[in-house]
Amino acid sequence: MIKVLNIISDSNIGGAGKCLLNFIKYYNRDEFEVKVVVPAGSLLIPEIEKLGCETISADCIAEKSFDKRAVRILQSIIKDEKPDIVHTHGNLSGRVAAKICGRKIIYTRHSVFPVSPKISKGLGKFINKTMNEFLSDDIIAVAEAAKDNLTEGGISPNKIKVILNGVEAVEECSEDEKNNTMEQYGISRDDFVIGIMARMEPYKGHKYLIEAAEILKSKGYKIKVLMAGTGSCEGELKSMVMEKGLQDTVVFTGFINNVQNVLNIMDIQANASYGTEATSLALLEGMSLGIPAVVSDYGGNPGVISQGENGYIFKLKDSKDMAKYIETLITDREKYEYMSERAKEIFNGKFTAQIYAANIEDVYRNVLGGKGSHDKKEV
Incomplete structure (x- = not known):
C-alpha cells in the first residue's frame, strides 16, 4: 500500500x-x-x-x-x-x-x-x-x-x-428543471444564452464579454448573458451594463449553489481571462454537456479549447474578435452541432x-x- x-x-x-x-x-x-x-x-x-x-x-x-x-x-x-x-x-x-x-x-x-x-x-x-x-x-x-x-x-x-x-460529468437536467431555471433568470426559449462562470475580478475579463454583448445586440441578435458569481468588480460591471443599456441582456446571478442548473441552460460558455487562468474547471464541466466555448488565448484556455473543434479562441482583450466568434455559433447551426458533439468527445477522452x-x-x-x-x- x-x-x-x-x-x-x-x-x-x-x-x-x-x-x-x-x-x-x-x-x-x-x-x-x-x-x-x-x-x-x-x-x-x-x-x-x-x-x-x-x-x-x-x-x-x-x-x-x-x-x-x-x-x-x-x-x-x-x-x-x-x-x-x-x-x-x-x-x-x-x-x-x-x-x-x-x-x-x-x-x-x-x-x-x-x-x-x-x-x-x-x-x-x-x-x-x-x-x-x-x-x-x-x-x-x-x-x-x-x-x-x-x-x-x-x-x-x-x-x-x-x-x-x-x-465529473455534469448531469443533464429535465426539461422542467431547465424551464424553471430559465424563468428564474428571465430567459425565453428563443434567447441564445452565453454564460461566464468566473470570479468577478478585473483579470477575468468580464468587461470584454459585456462589450461583445453590446456589439451582438446592436446587430439584432436575441441574446442573454449570464454572469455567474461575485467579486470585487461586480459593482463596476453592473454600472457598465447600465451605461450601455444592457439591463435586459446581461443577468447577474450572484453566487450560485447549483452550477448544474445554470450550465444546463447555456448555449455557449465564455472565458475572457487575461491575468490568471490554468485549466478552467467550468469549461470542462460545460464540455461534458456538449457546450462549446469562446475563450481568450491566455493561460490554459488553448489547452482546453481546440480552435474550430469544441469552440473558438479569440485575441486577448479583443471584444470584437470575441463577438465575431459568438456570432458564428449563433448563425451557423451545423457548426454549432458539430462543436457540441466534439466537446463531449474531447471531454470523455481527455478531461474526466x-x-x-x-x-x-x-x-x-x-x-x-x-x-x-x-x-x-x-x-
Whole structure:
C-alpha cells in the first residue's frame, strides 16, 4: 500500500481543492492510502471526509505558502504518518518539512499568472530553480501555461509533468428543471444564452464579454448573458451594463449553489481571462454537456479549447474578435452541432475525473520506482 499525504493551504474550496476532491473520489483504494492535511476549519474538511478520506487539521498553513511555524507542525505530522509521498498543492512549508523528513515530494502548480522579474532573471531565477528542484522529486503543472510559468522561473522542463485537470460529468437536467431555471433568470426559449462562470475580478475579463454583448445586440441578435458569481468588480460591471443599456441582456446571478442548473441552460460558455487562468474547471464541466466555448488565448484556455473543434479562441482583450466568434455559433447551426458533439468527445477522452486520478496515480508510482516502501517484501 502506497501512503500519500496531501497538503493544501485552502480554507475555501477553489480550483485546487476541487481537483483534490476529484482525485479522492476516484483513486484506487486497493493500492493507495490517502490522507489530507488542511487548515483548521477549512471548508474542504467535510467534503473530503464525505468521500471517506481522513483529514488532519494544521495551524499556520491557511492561505500561506510558507511559515516557519508551519514547517515544524507539518514535520511532526509527517513523522507520525510516515507517508511514502508528500504531495503539496502550492505549499512550500510542506515541501520543506517533507525534505527534512526524507520523504518523496510532489508539488502541483495549479495557477497561471505573469512571472515576477524577481524570479525570471539573474540570481533570483537561479535561486528559484535550485530551491524548487531541491524540494521536489516531481512537479505537476495543470496546464502547458503553468509549465511555462515554472520554466520561466528557471525550473528544468524535464522536471515538470503536465497533467490537465479533470472533472465529473455534469448531469443533464429535465426539461422542467431547465424551464424553471430559465424563468428564474428571465430567459425565453428563443434567447441564445452565453454564460461566464468566473470570479468577478478585473483579470477575468468580464468587461470584454459585456462589450461583445453590446456589439451582438446592436446587430439584432436575441441574446442573454449570464454572469455567474461575485467579486470585487461586480459593482463596476453592473454600472457598465447600465451605461450601455444592457439591463435586459446581461443577468447577474450572484453566487450560485447549483452550477448544474445554470450550465444546463447555456448555449455557449465564455472565458475572457487575461491575468490568471490554468485549466478552467467550468469549461470542462460545460464540455461534458456538449457546450462549446469562446475563450481568450491566455493561460490554459488553448489547452482546453481546440480552435474550430469544441469552440473558438479569440485575441486577448479583443471584444470584437470575441463577438465575431459568438456570432458564428449563433448563425451557423451545423457548426454549432458539430462543436457540441466534439466537446463531449474531447471531454470523455481527455478531461474526466477518472482520467485525472489515473494520471496522478502514475506520478506516484513513477516517483517511487513502481511501488511504495510499504509494499517491500520481507527477506
